[in-house]
Amino acid sequence: MKRSPLFLALAALAVSVIVVAPLPFVVGNGTMRYMTDLFIMIAVAQLWNLLAGFGGVVSIGQHAFIGAGAYSFFGFTTLLGLHPFTAMALTVPFGALLSLPVFTILSRMRVAYFAIGSWVLAEVFLLTAGKLPGFGGGSGLSLRPQIVKAFGARTGARIENIYWLSFAILVLIVLMIILVMHSRKGYALRAMRDNENAAMALGVNPNAIKMMLFVVSGGLLSLLGALNTLQKLRVNPAGSFSLIDWTVFIIFIVVIGGMGRIIGPIIGAVLFVLLRENLANYGPVYMIVLGAAAIAMMLYEPGGLAALPARWRKRRSA
Structure with a gap:
């Protein structure tokens, strides 16, 4: 059912x-x-x-x-x-x-x-x-x-x-x-x-x-x-x-996770925290990686990480 x-x-x-x-x-x-x-x-x-x-x-x-x-x-x-x-x-x-x-x-x-x-x-x-x-x-x-x-x-x-x-x-x-x-x-x-x-x-x-x-x-x-x-x-x-904490990072979280999907911000926030904890000690590299990841995701899949399973299923069926 x-x-x-x-x-x-x-x-x-x-x-x-x-x-x-x-x-x-x-x-x-x-x-x-x-x-x-x-x-x-x-x-x-x-x-x-x-x-x-x-x-x-x-x-x-x-x-x-x-x-x-x-x-x-x-x-x-x-x-x-x-x-x-x-x-x-x-x-x-x-x-x-x-x-x-x-x-x-x-x-x-x-x-x-x-x-x-x-x-x-x-x-x-x-x-x-x-x-x-x-x-x-x-x-x-x-x-x-x-x-x-x-x-x-x-x-x-x-x-x-x-x-x-x-x-x-x-x-x-x-x-x-x-x-x-x-x-x-x-x-x-x-x-x-x-x-x-x-x-x-x-x-x-x-x-x-x-x-x-x-x-x-x-x-x-x-x-x-x-x-x-x-x-x-x-x-x-x-x-x-804070513009950085409550706007810039939040937009990154939603974009990378998937806009227009409830699961998107959850996926994006978990990924953001993992990147922050592992890259925070590298100074500017931390922000560069976040920006590059957001740009790469928007180019490859504008729907974010939450949309990747559907994209892969469509490819497999094709």
């Missing part, structure tokens, strides 16, 4: 949860921190893939919302005295509301200018963060110990709790994308990405869908920025709004 794509996707997600969730019982703190960074990276890549790969909205300024989430979390907890869990939850509506005026400005621009404009606005956010009173200026500030201890009194307990929290957020993001892409909105997304004029003729409102994607992405990216701040234990403009 042939299973539906939705059933297979949900089954694969369930197996992943069964395998990955219990890992803190058998691995050390270092591995858990390593895995938490990987979860955050995959989640950011999934959201960029949702925008660019599924919706055709190419933004190179998503680090603006990562940084906004980090700074809003710090402000809610340190300056306003809110409970850390409440503050983390509030980063989602904060990022979503912030994305509305950003999208209103960017939506007036064509594709290439949209991408450039998103990067420029992100740099404006970075420069603004360095001037905010109470956030440590350009050098930033560390989180207070009592904020960190809300996620675990002991270091080991805190690392475990953040591991499970980051994995839960990643699972929810992937589940949301799976359900959306197998719904009527998902078909509208694909139609809009492939041919916007034809989609409009069928009653699809591209601007409304793009705004919805941008708002959802902005809110969840802000949540991931808060989570990353818990990992790093501090905020600072260069780190929280």
